[in-house]
Amino acid sequence: MTDLRTPPIHDGGLFPARVREYAYERPLQRLAILDAGCGWADEIDLGPAGESVERAITGIDDDLPALRAHTRTRRDLDSWQLGDLRTVPMPPRVFDAVRASHLIERISHAELVLDRFVAALKPGGLMVVRFRDRDTVFGFLDRRLPHWLRPLLWHSEQPPPVAYDRVASLEGMRWYCMMRGLVIAEEYTSRDTMTGFGRLMGAAFRTLSLLSRNRLTSAYSEVTMVIRKPENRFARII
Template sequence: MPNVSTARERAATLRGVTDLRTPPTFDTDVFHERVREYADERPFERLRVLDAGCGRSAPLDLHPAECHVTGVDVDLAEVQAGVRARRDLDAWHLGDLRTVPMPPRVYDIVHASYLIERIPHAELVLDRFVAALRPGGLMLVRFRDRDSAFGRLDRIAPRWLRSILWQRGVPPRPVYERVASLAGMRAYCLMRGLVVVEEHTSAGRVTRSGTVVRMLCRAVAVLSRNRATSAYSEAAMVIRKPENRYARII
């Protein structure tokens, strides 16, 4: 008798359909849980992990999986300092993310946290991540959504207002290309034949920034007729590169 769940996943992959396992609510441990599940299915393998944006993000919780972690990020002074402070990286490369070393079909996990909203040519870089994944591998992406009220403020606000949004140190203005949104990432996955396993949203940045920022975000939502939502500011997605050789995969 054919495996029903495998057949469903294959069908979803061929259609490019989002196949959510959970409703869109935030869970800080979702990436760790998916890595643990992936490792449990491969008990005698040392997982290869690509940590993209490693200079400005916290390490991915990989315990108790045995892993080799390679970091990549843009080559900027502040990023270099962040990479050197990391103790979990076995190797790292800084430079243009369109050209830094990423061998094809090598990594079990690609982790990109708060990266795609801050870089140009984001889709091309995502294509490289997908190409670097083994069939069946997972891409774990977290980003601030350009379509949220916070994202819109961060894109267009003058420096003095961005200092209120960020409070401690104003980061360089992010690029926020179209793919840096839930709608943009869903469309990207559809076009590449990738399976969205889970997606979660959070108002984390807004919550941490205090009452003034919450009021500003609500005002932006009202003025935009909720096209820029104040319900969340960031999103996390678990994306699988299917093993089906007939899927539209790079």
């Protein structure tokens, strides 16, 4: 079930907005936040500590030189740990909110890692996932192009690593949530990764979509979901 009562927020403000709403319902509570994918993501801005949301932010990510370098520059993290996301310590039911921004598409064993995030969430907690969809034209090119061509697609000398497990898609994430008994509270798509391309590349994307008989879409490149873990401790959940 998807709740679209509030308009989509595409400027990076969705996660802070939902965390503030969550905090409003739990006054005087210090929130524990997990930033999964901290080595690639922007800082989390919830306003000055003590004035808006009392929180402690923990970052986790793979242990790669570029990710470590970026993590060290972040000023919002109270603690962080890099390593294998299948084994990095994550105590159960300790986090109020999890942000996984552009992580799911770049790691292998993504379902196992997602299971660990869900297990680390408190009942009633929220998780915001944002990922590039493997079943879009952009996602198809990103996972199929030779590594030496990917910088052209990304306009960057160091594009992120890619894995694109099946769960890194709109339908794949819907299936995952259904099987785990999670609630998709909000669901949005956007073309953010494709905005830097000119008309020629836009036409190429649309042509590739037609050649695939619309199995690959050029209508969007990214998916954002707000996912809730049920409050009921007897619910079928990890």
